[in-house]
Amino acid sequence: MHLLVAVGTDRHPFDRLVDWLCEWHAEVADRVDLTVQHGHTRAPVRPDAVPFLCHDALQAAMAGSDLVVCHGGPATILEARRHGHLPIVVPRDPAHGEHVDDHQQLFCRRLGAAGMVALCESREALRGALGSGLADPDRFAISADAAADAQRAAVRRVGQIVEDLVAASARRRPRAWWPWRRPGRAGARR
Template identity: 75%
Template sequence: MSGDVSPDPGRIRLLVAVGTDKHPFDRLVDWLREWHGEVADAVVLTVQHGHTRAAGLPDAAPFLGHAELQAAMAAADLVVCHGGPATILEARRHGHLPIVVPRDPARGEHVDDHQLLFARRLGAAGLVALCESRRELLDALAAGLCDRSRFTVTVDADAADGRRAAVRRVGVIVEDLVAAAAQRPHQPWWRPWRGPGPDGRRNR
């Protein structure tokens, strides 16, 4: 990646983040590759593509370090991402209403359907712009090119306590979804590791 986050007058800066899951997300990247070929003069595209092929896309990298991702989020006008809770929270923290295309396990994009269920909950609450089809994604991108303010949210930079509460709420939603899908006891994913418990098993 170029690492250049300076503004480019007249062009929309679009960040695409598919996360780090081992499953490829060819569907999203292929949609964006086709779309970008039609709007390349109007868009500066940055793509974090993970284990997905990204041939033909400019400024593409499989993974971004934390600082790089923060810089890309801060510089972007629009953010398109998978349905990962951490990515969605980071996008909103940087003032974006993320355009979310959740991974679909029926297409080999994830191990289960918790991204679909989670993204649908957030979409119904107006916390993300949910896109489950190519047409929905293209419509959202067209709207963003016309008026990027439609995909911004107000951020209180001092609301650290509120952010921690939001992370906890997201953790509860995700663990409930995963537990419902697996139908088995589970440990909340957001609890810090506290060492072995009385039975010698690891607690998180």
Template identity: 75%
Template sequence: MPRPRGAGDLARARVLVAVGTDTHPFDRLVRWLEDWHCGVDEDVGLTVQHGHTRAPAVPGAVTFLGHGELQTAMAEVDLVVCHAGPATILEARRHGHLPIVVPRDPARGEHVDDHQQLFARRLGAAGMVTLAETREALIEALNAGLADPLRFAVAADPNASEARRAAVEQVGRIVEELVVASAGQRQRARWWPWARPDRNGERR
């Protein structure tokens, strides 16, 4: 669980936003965050890791966080918002957060393919993340988190290194399967609507 707030923190929720290190800009998330922050700026303490995305017009913006800095931030905040990077999601859950996930959209130039969307939707359906694919969904989730941060808390297990390694491997397999399946569907729809790939992705 995130660390308890001190008496001076009672009026301010702590929020970490992390877009990862991907070189594609994620301006959409930054814009949504700026829209939300205008109405809650006195109630929120932000840390925004924006990477290659433009720096948001909010306090607490930082280009990158080292591994140790990210761990510290996740241990201290009430809410985590992130892109659908598997490692970021796993770290958030390891620190006791149900992350609010905004997947990158390749149609907007935010990534090379749609694996983040497919992956986030699968995790959202399983209740492992709170999926926010629209501005309204993100703002609704953030406001709900301000009202009740425990709504976005899960049981933390910071010492489960073996379980975490197994989870990372499983996540990697899921993402790979989703990417292969998505690429195969796009190719069939465009070139070979009659062909179906076999288990190895080869066309029959």
């Protein structure tokens, strides 16, 4: 099994999440490969830890992972979902100096209540989610995001409307040509 941990690119360290993951991984290292994108967090002593991943590398890592654990950044969450993962999310907490305010906590609680993320706000909740994922990785697999399907359908519909309008305008008879004269210039003497 392969697990990706992504803390994003925010300048605030997120030692809490990385420490929790490394502690858990020490107990299951024989069964789980781990990639840790740690950002500005203190680098864990691991060969599979990288500060940052470019967009393409992050996409490849998500596509090749069985589970994704991430911070509460909207873009990271949406990318994980786009790759078919129900992300296990630990939002940054400003009380620990992990962000400037509580927007990640509020956002993730809303997504958690809607079933769009597996919200983990404590070490115990994270361990529980990881244990469930290790036992049954399919529990954290989702089909294509319904919003993405709706967006593709809307784009197809707009395209069809444009094609219909273009076709209809091509069938219209051309208008009669009227000579245009500037107002106030008709009959002006030279």
